[in-house]
Every structure is written in C-alpha cells, then in structure tokens.
Amino acid sequence: xxxxxxxxxxxxxxxxxxxxxxxxxxxxxxxEKRYEHTLGVAYTAAALAMRYGQSVHKAQTAxxxxxxxxxxxxxxxxxxxxxxxxxxNAAEExxxxxxxxxxxxYLAQKKYxxxxxxxxxxxxxxxxxxxxxxxxxxxxxIADYIEPGRSQAPGLPEVRRLAFTDLDDCLFRILGDxxxxxxxxxxxxxxxxxxxxxxxxxxxxxxxxx
Ligand code: DGI
Ligand code: FE
Ligand code: FE
Numbered sequence: 001x002x003x004x005x006x007x008x009x010x011x012x013x014x015x016x017x018x019x020x021x022x023x024x025x026x027x028x029x030x031x032e033k034r035y036e037h038t039l040g041v042a043y044t045a046a047a048l049a050m051r052y053g054q055s056v057h058k059a060q061t062a063x064x065x066x067x068x069x070x071x072x073x074x075x076x077x078x079x080x081x082x083x084x085x086x087x088x089n090a091a092e093e094x095x096x097x098x099x100x101x102x103x104x105x106y107l108a109q110k111k112y113x114x115x116x117x118x119x120x121x122x123x124x125x126x127x128x129x130x131x132x133x134x135x136x137x138x139x140x141x142i143a144d145y146i147e148p149g150r151s152q153a154p155g156l157p158e159v160r161r162l163a164f165t166d167l168d169d170c171l172f173r174i175l176g177d178x179x180x181x182x183x184x185x186x187x188x189x190x191x192x193x194x195x196x197x198x199x200x201x202x203x204x205x206x207x208x209x210x
Contacts, residue, residue: 015057022064022112030071038067040147041140048139051164055118055136062122062140065112069104077103091190098190101127128192129175131199138171145174153177172200 023042027035042063049059069077074096080103081088092098105124108114122140125133129141145153146160153159154177162170175197182189 019057019060019064022061025112026064026068029068034067034070037147037149038064040149041066041143044143044147045139048143048163048167049136052135052139052167054139058116058119058136059139059143061114061116062119062136063143065108065114065119066104066123066126066140066144067100068107068112068123069100072100072103074099080106089191091188094188095190098127101125125192128190129171129196130192131195133171133196135167138167142167142170142174168200172204175200 023039026038030038042060045059045063046056048054049056069080072080077096077099078088080086081099084106086102086106088099102124104126105120108123109120114120118134118136121134122136125137126140126144130137133141142163146156146163150156153174155173159170159173159177162173175193179189179193179197182193
C-alpha cells in the first residue's frame with residue numbers, strides 16, 4: 001500500500017464516525033419527514049461534490065446540517081438572533097422561517113462543533129443564495145432543491161440533469177424559478193434572493209457578449 005492510500009484509509013473511519021454522529025443527532029433534532037429530506041440532501045450533495053471535485057465529507061456534513069434549525073419555533077430563532085447579534089432583515093422579520101438558514105449555521109458551529117467556513121457559509125446561504133457563491137454553496141443550494149424526496153418544482157427532471165451537466169446553468173434555472181414562484185405567490189422577496197439572481201443574470205449577459 002502506498003503512503004497516500006494508507007493516509008486516506010486512516011482518515012476515513014474518523015470522518016465516517018462524524019457523519020454517523022451527525023445523522024443520529026439530526027434524527028433526534030428533526031421531524032421524520034425533515035430528516036428524510038436531510039438525508040436526501042446529504043447524499044445528493046455528496047454526489048455533486050464527486051462530480052465537481054469538491055470535498056465529499058464537507059458536502060455531506062453541510063447537507064446533514066443545512067436544516068438543523070428547522071424544528072425550532074420562530075420565537076426561538078428570533079431569540080437566538082437577538083442574543084447573538086445576528087442581524088434580522090425586513091424579509092426575515094416578516095418571514096422568520098427564513099432565519100433557519102442563519103440560525104442553522106450558528107447551531108452548526110456552537111452545538112455541532114463545525115468550524116469550517118465553507119460548510120458554515122453553505123448552510124447560511126442555502127435558502128437565498130448569495131452573489132458569487134462558492135462551489136460548495138451551489139452544491140448545497142441545488143441539492144436542497146433536487147434531492148430525491150422533492151417532487152413539487154417545475155421541470156425537475158431537467159433541473160436534475162442540469163445539476164450534473166452544468167452547475168451554473170442549474171443554479172440560474174433554480175434562482176429564476178424560485179423568484180417566479182415567490183412573485184406569483186406574492187411572498188416577500190429577501191434582498192439576498194434578488195441580489196443573487198441579478199448577479200448571475202448579469203454574469204451570464206457578460207459571458208454571451210464576448
Ligand atoms: O428548508 P427547505 O424547505 O428544505 O428549503 P429552503 O431552505 O430552500 O426553503 C425553501 C423555501 O424558501 C421555498 O418555499 C422558497 C422560500 N424562499 C426562498 N427565497 C425566499 C423564500 N421565501 C421568501 N419569503 N423570500 C425569499 O427571498
Ligand atoms: Fe432550508
Ligand atoms: Fe432543506
């Protein structure tokens with residue numbers, strides 16, 4: 001066995017144990033349906049990480065934790081933000097469920113011992129996205145939308161295919177469909193959702209001009 005193989009073999013059990021521990025923690029913290037969704041996101045994110053040369057372990061970790069604040073009450077989420085100086089914007093004020101992303105990232109750090117910025121950011125931005133997303137941000141955002149348990153979104157087979165063929169096309173498609181859905185349902189649009197869409201729209205326009 002060469003050194004490289006030995007090293008990765010030695011590392012694997014610890015990483016696997018971490019994943020198993022997080023899975024157990026989430027099965028307790030979340031309702032059954034949310035837990036099933038969480039597993040779907042973790043496995044889909046792992047597959048996308050394989051496809052796009054990212055850390056499979058980080059993708060699984062972020063996938064497992066992305067909705068870890070979903071079972072808290074809105075009061076509790078607001079309370080955690082107030083006590084920890086996490087800013088609440090106008091859209092979050094009106095739709096406190098949006099806070100599950102920021103609060104989830106906070107809990108991932110404080111309660112579940114995650115310190116990796118890439119993982120924490122992917123959790124923070126999984127609902128709205130952000131301009132200039134990292135590959136890990138995109139993987140979690142997309143995995144959340146296409147995991148096998150999802151069935152509502154328009155054109156899912158095409159969106160799922162795109163996820164594995166062109167990550168940015170897929171991201172832009174989901175951003176557009178989400179804005180259409182929010183507009184049609186007359187829901188409050190978070191600044192970050194709008195800014196993310198605008199950022200990727202102008203990026204695409206620049207690219208086609210060349
Ligand atoms: O937590 P999940 O349900 O797994 O998924 P999520 O965190 O992506 O949340 C999905 C919901 O969030 C979906 O119904 C669309 C909604 N959403 C995304 N951006 C915005 C938004 N809702 C509002 N009000 N404003 C937004 O900007
Ligand atoms: Fe979520
Ligand atoms: Fe989710």
